[in-house]
Amino acid sequence: MASMVTTYNTRLRQQLHDDPTTSIVVTLLAVGALFYPLIDRALGWNTVGTMFPIVAFILLALGLNIVVGFAGLLDLGYAAFFAIGAYTVAILTSPSSPVVDKLPFTLNFWGALVLAFFVTALFGVILGAPTLRLRGDYLAIVTLGFGEIVPAVFRNADQITRGEQGLNAIAKPTIFGMKFGNDIVRWYYLLIATGFLIIFVARRMRDSRLGRAWMAMREDEIAASAMGINLVMTKLSAFAMGASFSGLVGVMYASRFSYAAPSSFEFSTSVLLLAMVILGGLGNIWGVILGGLLLGTFDRILSIRITGWINSLGETIGVGFLETVNLSRLRFGIFGLTLVLMMLWRPEGILPNERRRAELRADTTDGETAADDTLYGERGAPV
Amino acid sequence: MQDFLQILITGISLGSVFALIALGYTLVYGIIELINFAHGDLFMLSSFAALTVLDRLDIGFRDATGSKVLGMLAALIVAMIFGALVNVLIERLAYRRLRNAPRLAPLISALGMSFVLVQIGQSWKGSAPVSFPRPIANQNVLAPFGSPVTLGLNNLLTIVVTILLLIALSYVVNRTRIGKAMRATAQDRDASALMGIDINRTIAFAFLLGGALAGAAGLMFGQFTGTMAFQRGFEAGLKAFTAAVLGGIGNLTGAVLGGFLIGITQAFSDFYLDPRWTNSVIFGLLILTLVFRPSGILGDSTTQKA
Numbered sequence: 140m141a142s143m144v145t146t147y148n149t150r151l152r153q154q155l156h157d158d159p160t161t162s163i164v165v166t167l168l169a170v171g172a173l174f175y176p177l178i179d180r181a182l183g184w185n186t187v188g189t190m191f192p193i194v195a196f197i198l199l200a201l202g203l204n205i206v207v208g209f210a211g212l213l214d215l216g217y218a219a220f221f222a223i224g225a226y227t228v229a230i231l232t233s234p235s236s237p238v239v240d241k242l243p244f245t246l247n248f249w250g251a252l253v254l255a256f257f258v259t260a261l262f263g264v265i266l267g268a269p270t271l272r273l274r275g276d277y278l279a280i281v282t283l284g285f286g287e288i289v290p291a292v293f294r295n296a297d298q299i300t301r302g303e304q305g306l307n308a309i310a311k312p313t314i315f316g317m318k319f320g321n322d323i324v325r326w327y328y329l330l331i332a333t334g335f336l337i338i339f340v341a342r343r344m345r346d347s348r349l350g351r352a353w354m355a356m357r358e359d360e361i362a363a364s365a366m367g368i369n370l371v372m373t374k375l376s377a378f379a380m381g382a383s384f385s386g387l388v389g390v391m392y393a394s395r396f397s398y399a400a401p402s403s404f405e406f407s408t409s410v411l412l413l414a415m416v417i418l419g420g421l422g423n424i425w426g427v428i429l430g431g432l433l434l435g436t437f438d439r440i441l442s443i444r445i446t447g448w449i450n451s452l453g454e455t456i457g458v459g460f461l462e463t464v465n466l467s468r469l470r471f472g473i474f475g476l477t478l479v480l481m482m483l484w485r486p487e488g489i490l491p492n493e494r495r496r497a498e499l500r501a502d503t504t505d506g507e508t509a510a511d512d513t514l515y516g517e518r519g520a521p522v
Numbered sequence: 523m524q525d526f527l528q529i530l531i532t533g534i535s536l537g538s539v540f541a542l543i544a545l546g547y548t549l550v551y552g553i554i555e556l557i558n559f560a561h562g563d564l565f566m567l568s569s570f571a572a573l574t575v576l577d578r579l580d581i582g583f584r585d586a587t588g589s590k591v592l593g594m595l596a597a598l599i600v601a602m603i604f605g606a607l608v609n610v611l612i613e614r615l616a617y618r619r620l621r622n623a624p625r626l627a628p629l630i631s632a633l634g635m636s637f638v639l640v641q642i643g644q645s646w647k648g649s650a651p652v653s654f655p656r657p658i659a660n661q662n663v664l665a666p667f668g669s670p671v672t673l674g675l676n677n678l679l680t681i682v683v684t685i686l687l688l689i690a691l692s693y694v695v696n697r698t699r700i701g702k703a704m705r706a707t708a709q710d711r712d713a714s715a716l717m718g719i720d721i722n723r724t725i726a727f728a729f730l731l732g733g734a735l736a737g738a739a740g741l742m743f744g745q746f747t748g749t750m751a752f753q754r755g756f757e758a759g760l761k762a763f764t765a766a767v768l769g770g771i772g773n774l775t776g777a778v779l780g781g782f783l784i785g786i787t788q789a790f791s792d793f794y795l796d797p798r799w800t801n802s803v804i805f806g807l808l809i810l811t812l813v814f815r816p817s818g819i820l821g822d823s824t825t826q827k828a
Contacts, residue, residue: 284805475637482631
């Protein structure tokens with residue numbers, strides 16, 4: 140058994156080194172992320188501030204990838220954990236929150252961060268526990284309901300959260316006396332550092348005993364359980380890990396913008412994250428980062444620029460429709476279309492995870508289902 | 523007591539709209555076990571279609587009763603045809619290819635489709651709520667009987683149309699050849715195909731029926747609330763899905779029962795609790811049902827095949 144594990148691990152490492160696309164992507168990502176503020180200043184793009192939410196969403200997508208990609212549990216309410224993280228730090232440190240005065244101690248950013256980690260993990264377990272018996276699509280609906288209820292609670296419990304107005308003046312971090320304030324470059328690097336940490340942890344977890352249990356469960360619950368995997372613990376740990384990652388990012392997001400309001404955590408946020416994970420490649424960390432980068436930059440930067448280009452093109456060639464088209468207003472349709480087209484043409488994503496690809500395309504390789512395919516697929520009429 | 527009855531009436535007429543949408547979820551789930559996320563947004567789009575017809579015909583309060591009735595019928599028929607065709611189109615484009623893929627693939631595709639429809643709705647009628655023409659005066663039909671409780675003519679019509687549609691649906695599913703094919707396909711797709719049933723056509727027909735009912739619901743919801751907005755489809759869809767699950771997904775009677783229960787729950791929660799908490803109450807109910815009785819009130823365990 141031990142030798143099998145070792146070979147598996149070596150094979151994984153080899154795979155990473157052998158696969159030129161992945162290693163190029165990884166190197167580009169790491170170098171690009173580290174030098175981005177310099178490149179940005181040199182070229183005068185002025186986008187470091189905008190990169191913060193993009194990177195934050197990529198980190199959220201990485202957390203969601205643990206739940207959906209590794210463990211195969213479709214979570215449609217992932218933004219709820221993001222909200223819980225953000226509101227944890229807001230309620231504990233914002234002067235406009237009524238709770239702060241009643242606390243016997245004052246919490247700084249780091250204290251709230253640690254606390255939020257456990258609070259969101261707890262909520263991950265609370266959501267996970269009742270859903271353990273549910274099948275995939277029912278689970279999706281329960282998480283969707285949870286994702287609807289959480290922002291509603293924050294919106295309606297206005298004695299604590301000030302409802303729609305939101306909470307502001309949230310504590311900001313200090314490292315060795317270095318204040319973060321509104322310094323966009325410092326915040327950017329803090330998030331990148333968190334990103335490296337999350338990637339490290341996610342990769343170690345994926346290759347650990349627990350990670351292999353997640354994947355076994357994803358492929359076949361009954362078989363996994365017969366092999367001695369404790370499904371309850373495996374599912375709950377996936378929910379807790381995914382949730383706590385999201386909570387961490389939520390704390391940073393709220394602290395960076397000094398603001399937490401219910402409207403940032405709605406269903407569309409969960410779907411945007413899901414689209415990032417699926418576009419890049421379910422279960423593949425580098426794929427998810429790439430997917431997040433593509434959708435995130437499109438959403439925050441490119442859609443505005445491309446709209447400008449199309450509009451001026453429309454003016455030059457005199458087509459009225461092109462002059463007025465606005466891509467940022469079409470964002471929902473674009474995310475939706477991304478999901479549909481990816482499912483139809485490349486369900487394993489741009490950078491696929493090999494095992495995931497085999498699962499998602501099982502119908503074309505497996506003998507029995509391949510026969511079914513000719514029966515019901517669009518190619519064949521029923522015999 | 524008067525309050526109670528009044529709210530019950532509101533709940534029942536609202537519930538009939540949810541019942542119609544819930545049937546669309548249940549029809550599709552019963553036959554291909556897919557939660558059609560886009561269904562609520564299809565309802566929203568068909569509601570916009572009905573609204574457009576009424577706007578174009580420009581029927582007001584002052585028109586003769588005959589033209590009002592004709593106008594409403596035209597809107598109903600256009601909305602139903604629209605809903606049916608769009609639903610069939612969605613099935614063809616986004617779901618058919620994925621019929622043998624792992625469960626999550628069509629589910630995610632449906633989710634994407636839902637966002638595409640929301641976008642179409644927003645581009646079509648804009649972001650602000652659009653006012654829905656209500657040519658029929660909502661007079662109290664119970665007034666001649668001296669009843670303290672009011673039942674608006676509109677609400678009565680909603681309930682009556684729903685009941686007529688349910689009778690028609692039940693006839694189609696239980697008495698016609700294509701209905702038999704649907705039931706057979708729902709039970710066992712392989713065996714049905716071997717018996718010579720055209721699976722693609724049968725599944726498309728289930729989507730057609732569901733879409734038509736969503737179209738009817740779109741018109742009636744507009745008559746009920748007087749406005750429609752592009753993001754309401756998602757919420758109504760989730761409530762109707764709750765109704766379908768509550769009644770037992772895959773079970774047509776269950777969907778109707780669930781629809782009425784959800785409508786009544788919403789009316790009572792709006793009145794006795796706080797409208798702001800209504801959605802949370804209903805989604806909480808959804809979670810509780812799924813966790814403790816996933817087969818619903820009337821569902822049997824045969825719909826639970828993995």
